[in-house]
Amino acid sequence: MKKILVTGGAGFIGSHVVDALVEQEKTVLIADNLSTGRSAHVNPGENTHFFDVDITDRDGLEQIFRQHHDIDGVIHLAAQSKASPSLEAPGHDANINIHGTVNVLELMKTYEVGRFIYASSAAVYGDQETLPITEDAAVGPLSPYGVSKYAGEEYVKAYQRLYDIDARILRFANVYGPRQSVDTEAGVITIFVEQLLNGDQPGIYGDGKQTRDFIYVKDVASAILCCLFEAPSESGGDPVYNVSTGQETSIETLLRELSAIMDQSYHPLYMGERAGDIEKSYLDNRKLRTNFTWKPETSLEDGLAATIAHAQRSGDLYEKID
Numbered sequence: 001m002k003k004i005l006v007t008g009g010a011g012f013i014g015s016h017v018v019d020a021l022v023e024q025e026k027t028v029l030i031a032d033n034l035s036t037g038r039s040a041h042v043n044p045g046e047n048t049h050f051f052d053v054d055i056t057d058r059d060g061l062e063q064i065f066r067q068h069h070d071i072d073g074v075i076h077l078a079a080q081s082k083a084s085p086s087l088e089a090p091g092h093d094a095n096i097n098i099h100g101t102v103n104v105l106e107l108m109k110t111y112e113v114g115r116f117i118y119a120s121s122a123a124v125y126g127d128q129e130t131l132p133i134t135e136d137a138a139v140g141p142l143s144p145y146g147v148s149k150y151a152g153e154e155y156v157k158a159y160q161r162l163y164d165i166d167a168r169i170l171r172f173a174n175v176y177g178p179r180q181s182v183d184t185e186a187g188v189i190t191i192f193v194e195q196l197l198n199g200d201q202p203g204i205y206g207d208g209k210q211t212r213d214f215i216y217v218k219d220v221a222s223a224i225l226c227c228l229f230e231a232p233s234e235s236g237g238d239p240v241y242n243v244s245t246g247q248e249t250s251i252e253t254l255l256r257e258l259s260a261i262m263d264q265s266y267h268p269l270y271m272g273e274r275a276g277d278i279e280k281s282y283l284d285n286r287k288l289r290t291n292f293t294w295k296p297e298t299s300l301e302d303g304l305a306a307t308i309a310h311a312q313r314s315g316d317l318y319e320k321i322d
């Protein structure tokens with residue numbers, strides 16, 4: 001596999017995926033409308049080609065497939081990627097996440113591209129009693145975003161059944177790391193780092209004992225590449241995999257770790273519970289680890305240190321992150 005199309009390749013996760021592909025000397029096509037992504041995050045290598053295109057514009061997207069009829073695989077990350085905006089504008093969320101995904105699948109079918117990676121989310125699970133959450137748990141999304149991500153999954157499975165598309169559906173836990181923007185509820189780590197760096201009081205919703213599964217972005221990028229290039233050891237099964245650490249970390253612990261690494265004291269501001277917030281969540285990653293050669297490599301401490309270091313020296317220019 002030589003030529004890969006990454007939708008959303010200027011975004012937080014997408015830019016790390018592109019970096020990892022470039023490191024493996026692949027030719028990378030990036031389709032992104034820069035709505036939340038940034039051109040400064042796009043790998044400037046000579047084997048990367050950027051297309052400013054909206055995935056809801058099928059004709060615009062088709063230009064890429066026409067120009068590059070030898071695409072070997074598609075990594076589909078472009079999305080309305082947050083829960084709260086989907087509550088404000090569910091139609092907009094559905095248009096990008098469902099209609100946009102169908103456009104990508106249709107073009108894969110037409111241009112006979114075989115391998116497909118679909119970015120889904122732990123948001124499809126909603127609140128679950130049994131932890132850690134396994135892939136066979138009944139879904140119960142709590143936001144239009146969770147619904148649209150799940151609808152995308154079902155389209156992917158339908159195209160897999162109907163046509164010659166070999167897909168993997170990856171449900172990411174809470175991803176963190178360099179280049180994440182602060183204006184996201186998933187980006188609590190980025191928000192805390194910024195607050196601590198500015199000497200502001202970090203704000204905690206609820207009692208801070210709620211837990212999440214925080215996975216470093218480079219471990220997510222390596223999971224995506226493993227799933228793109230490898231075949232699962234158990235073939236023919238359901239193509240859904242959790243991408244997570246399998247460990248839960250409370251918001252309080254997170255803040256304590258961050259302040260210890262930054263050697264900075266803090267006095268959290270407790271802000272009361274947010275409606276709809278889940279108390280505890282972490283995802284079982286055994287299915288991904290047993291089917292592919294992947295495992296998460298980055299400890300929370302190392303990932304947090306890298307995120308802090310990036311925030312401390314962050315500028316607008318593309319910066320390679322080791």
Ligand SMILES: NC(=O)c1ccc[n+]([C@@H]2O[C@H](COP(=O)([O-])OP(=O)(O)OC[C@H]3O[C@@H](n4cnc5c(N)ncnc54)[C@H](O)[C@@H]3O)[C@@H](O)[C@H]2O)c1
Nearest residue numbers: 008010011012013033035036037054055078079081121175
């Ligand atoms: N960050 C997380 O914790 C997390 C967790 C679960 C799932 N995900 C999923 O992973 C994927 C990437 O998320 P992210 O955190 O990097 O978000 P992001 O917002 O940083 O990246 C999304 C990218 O898609 C682009 N985009 C948005 N709408 C588009 C459109 N209509 N046409 C073309 N490009 C468009 C944006 O400009 C951006 O570059 C998304 O599919 C998201 O749902 C993320």
